[in-house]
Amino acid sequence: MTSSRICFPMSGCSRVNTFGGQIMAWMVNVATIAASRLSQAHPTLRAIDMFTFRGPSQVGDRLLLKAIVNNAFRNSMEVGVRAEAYHEEGPNRHINSAFMTFEVLDDGGKPRTLPRIRPEPLEGQRRFQEATARKKIRLDRKYIISRTQGEVPLSVPWDPTNQVYLSFNNVSALKMLAARSSWRLSCEKDQVQLYTLEQKSMLSFKIECEVDVPAHRAFDLLAELSNRPSWDSHYKKCELIQLVDNDDFIYRVVTPSVRHGAMGSPTAANQAKGILQDFILLASKRKPCGSGDPYVIALRSVSLPTHPPTEGYNRGEVLCAGFTILETKDNKSLISYFNQASPEVLPYISTDIAGLSSSFYHTFCSCSQYLTRNRL
Structure with a gap:
């Protein structure tokens, strides 16, 4: 999409330079037209990134505005805009550029x-x-970089005298997260769906697929968290450190660290140094209370005086995570994994949400194979 404008005196400051706001408005207009041509509808501007003023435009200049849709994601698109100025027979000068995100409601x-x-x-x-x-x-900047660490710890102190209340809150938090109605499908591959949910400054994600395994058997297999390293590459180690009762357990989980490297994956130097991340997790499993209710395996971080942060490990925290398992027709199960992503967890999934990788798909395929192998 290309558009031309003439900078008249009323668009200029002291009749010399064109108002920057006027140029921005023209750029938004041409980007909106480009977005509407792709969507065949009226788009809504959601964000402007990297708006760069490279040089001035004078009254009397001709402006050449160019807009193109760089990429269309599932529910949004990015439009790149470039503004060039020229005067009479002079060369074109690149004066402005920006990237704009649009949605169609x-x-x-x-x-x-x-x-x-x-x-x-x-x-x-x-x-x-x-x-x-x-x-x-943009995802990392909004939910990782901009989030101040250490203001309110996500983990709660484990108190054996209050274990019933802590376990109840663990399970109810996961059920409330699963019951949210505003989940948005981010991407899908071979019937494995990745959903996201934005709430204020918190990003949650859900991965969901159906497996040919009875729900009660899938529940027994997934509730045995010590076996998760056999199918989840994000779990390097998972050890039971305290048996609370028949339905509640405390585990120490070790995962690769991504926070000291580039957002999304650990650097080779950090891998060579063996930098790891660990979590102290309360796991609470519950069977259905009635017909139509799911099996629940809830996870959240707790702190134990016997297991403080240790040298060589970055102590991570999980606010709310876990599985729900719902029985479907033909004795199959709908497996849903939820995570109210903390800055320690989000880098593992942000590349998938952005569309740069599909590790969520490979992880759930591995999970499905693990369940199928052990279905009897």
């Missing part, structure tokens, strides 16, 4: 699914990949 005010685009070779493919990377950067 349905009658209920929810984002519609957008058509995917097929990028052109070379330059189009470069813009496509860079837009995907910027989506991840």
